[in-house]
Amino acid sequence: MRPSDLLIPMPAGLYCPPADVYIDPVRPVARALITHGHADHARAGHDAVLATRETLAIMAVRYGETFTGQRQIAIPGETVTISGVSFTYRPAGHILGSAQIAVEMDGLRIVVSGDYKRAHDPTCAGFEPIACDVFITEATFGLPVFRHPDTRDEIDKLLASVAMFPERTHIVGAYSLGKAQRIVALMREAGYDKPVHVHGAMEKLMAFYASEGIALGDIRKVVAAERKQLGGAVVLCPPSAIQDLWARKFPDPVTSFASGWMRTRARARQRGVELPLIISDHADWDELCATIREVEAAEVWVTHGQEDALVHRCMAQGIRARPLRLTGYGDEGEAEPDLPSTPQAADTSEPETAA
Numbered sequence: 020m021r022p023s024d025l026l027i028p029m030p031a032g033l034y035c036p037p038a039d040v041y042i043d044p045v046r047p048v049a050r051a052l053i054t055h056g057h058a059d060h061a062r063a064g065h066d067a068v069l070a071t072r073e074t075l076a077i078m079a080v081r082y083g084e085t086f087t088g089q090r091q092i093a094i095p096g097e098t099v100t101i102s103g104v105s106f107t108y109r110p111a112g113h114i115l116g117s118a119q120i121a122v123e124m125d126g127l128r129i130v131v132s133g134d135y136k137r138a139h140d141p142t143c144a145g146f147e148p149i150a151c152d153v154f155i156t157e158a159t160f161g162l163p164v165f166r167h168p169d170t171r172d173e174i175d176k177l178l179a180s181v182a183m184f185p186e187r188t189h190i191v192g193a194y195s196l197g198k199a200q201r202i203v204a205l206m207r208e209a210g211y212d213k214p215v216h217v218h219g220a221m222e223k224l225m226a227f228y229a230s231e232g233i234a235l236g237d238i239r240k241v242v243a244a245e246r247k248q249l250g251g252a253v254v255l256c257p258p259s260a261i262q263d264l265w266a267r268k269f270p271d272p273v274t275s276f277a278s279g280w281m282r283t284r285a286r287a288r289q290r291g292v293e294l295p296l297i298i299s300d301h302a303d304w305d306e307l308c309a310t311i312r313e314v315e316a317a318e319v320w321v322t323h324g325q326e327d328a329l330v331h332r333c334m335a336q337g338i339r340a341r342p343l344r345l346t347g348y349g350d351e352g353e354a355e356p357d358l359p360s361t362p363q364a365a366d367t368s369e370p371e372t373a374a
Contacts, residue, residue, distance in 0.1 A: 020125040022153045022318065025104070028343045033131065033155070035122060038101040040069075042120060042131050045347030052093075052106060054133025055117035056081070056196060059348045069093050071108060073116025073231065077196065080227050093118070095144070111135040112146030113300055114197030115228060121149050129153040130314065136299065137306040138170055141204040142197070142233050146310075154316035158324030159301040159349065160279050167279055167303040173296045174205045177253070180273060180294055181211075185251045188269035189294070192258035192276040195221045197300050199255050200228040202277055203235045206253070214239050216249060218256035218265075243268075262291060279303065308332060323348035 026033050032044035040050040047064035054060055054070075056077030061070070063082040067089040068075065078086045093099060093108040095118060100106075108118040113134040120131045130151040137146050160167075181189050193199040203215050203225075214237040217225055225238050241254060250270035260266055261274050276292045279299030287295040302310060307329060311319055318339040321329045326342035333340035 020127045022127065022129060025122060025124055025127055026129050026131075026153075026155075028345055030346075032345065032347070033343075035104060037124060038104040038106075040101060042122075043133065043348075050101075051087075052120055053078070054111065054120060054131065055113055057114070057134070060133060063087070067091070069099065069106070071095065071116040071118050074118070076227065077116060077224075080223055081196075109147045109149055110144035112137060112140060112143060115143045115200070115231060115233070117143060119147075119149060121151065127152055129155065130316075131155045132157055132310075134159070134301055135310075136302050137310065138167065138299070140170075140201050140300075141208060142201050142228065148310065148313045151314055151316050153318045153320060154311060154314045155320045155322060155343070156307060156311065156329070157301065158307065158321050158326050158329045160299065160303050161307055161321070161325035161329040163304050163328070165279060165282055165303045166305055167282070167299050168297055170201075170205060170298050171209065173277075173298050174202070174209050177275065177294065177296060178206065178209060178211055181251070181253060184271075184273060187271045187273050188249045188252055188254055189273045189275060190254045190256060190261055190266050190269060191296070192261040192274075192278075192290075192292075193255050193298075194300075195257055196224050198277060198298070200225065200233060200235065201300065202255065202298065203238070204233060207234055207236050211253075212236065214252070216241050216252050216254045218254070218260055220257050220260075221255060258290075311338065312336075 026035055031046045033042040040052055041048045042052045043054055043060040044051050049066045051065040052069045053074055056074045061078050063086040065087050068087040069091045072092045075090050095108050098105045098107045105123040107121040111117040111119045111133050122129045128151045130149045134157050135146050193202055199221050216239050222240050229235050246268045273293050275294040275296055277296040277298040280286045281295035281297045319333045320343050322343040322345045330340040330342055
């Protein structure tokens, strides 16, 4: 069996002809296998969805209980067989419930990574490398310039600023699903035990993570009438909100943005960010290259991100590689560095419903 017999790129997404299923389809289909809950991978309207329990719950929080006609839980490590094709979900380390999907038939194994990272994250299971014949990898930060620092050092930077400027509100732009919860959990690990205040767009997903046993501590929704009293507090909001009137009503705010894109100073200046935090929910260049070596795939397919540089690197290492040129991904989380700065975008978690 050739890899193209098992998975092929189609306008709706990666399609498996023998099983008649799509992986992370970008438009409604009969049967969808979903890697994680970000909206560029998990859309509503499919007839049936197979995903981890957490991903299905996240989709229900974001889209409502009727987001699909039928849902089936994929238990990590257990295999689901559809028309002779085996599908096995393994942790991807991206956000809560995120998974890679191993697709196998007639001795051929293709692993679809979805989005993934290798860095420490107390809010989700860590990435598990899977040996395979073909590895389909994301490349959001697929350029050598993107080498992420230790996330805990970035959290220390934030907390040092809070201690240095106790009269100022620290407003941190962070994506509402995954990134915001990870920042809070890392702050708690670092010993910060004061309340963390959040924009209303983050309230539901914060509550969901807490219900899953993630240690977030005291989380409080920002009340408009109380903003002037939040000097010294840490406030999390969607990235678009840090440039809005909403953010300027706090006491002498320190504007911050947590993203892998903060590695480039021009992006920080463009957003007017005073305290850039290089915190990413995606693998950096070194992690992408190390993962490709670790899974020992003979062939690599690269999708949504800096495809060409990673393809070139693979080929220079004697690994067959090609870009998939899939469209419709990267419109949520860190894959989209230039979000609109409108009040509507700032106040709604579902369309921002992005790392």
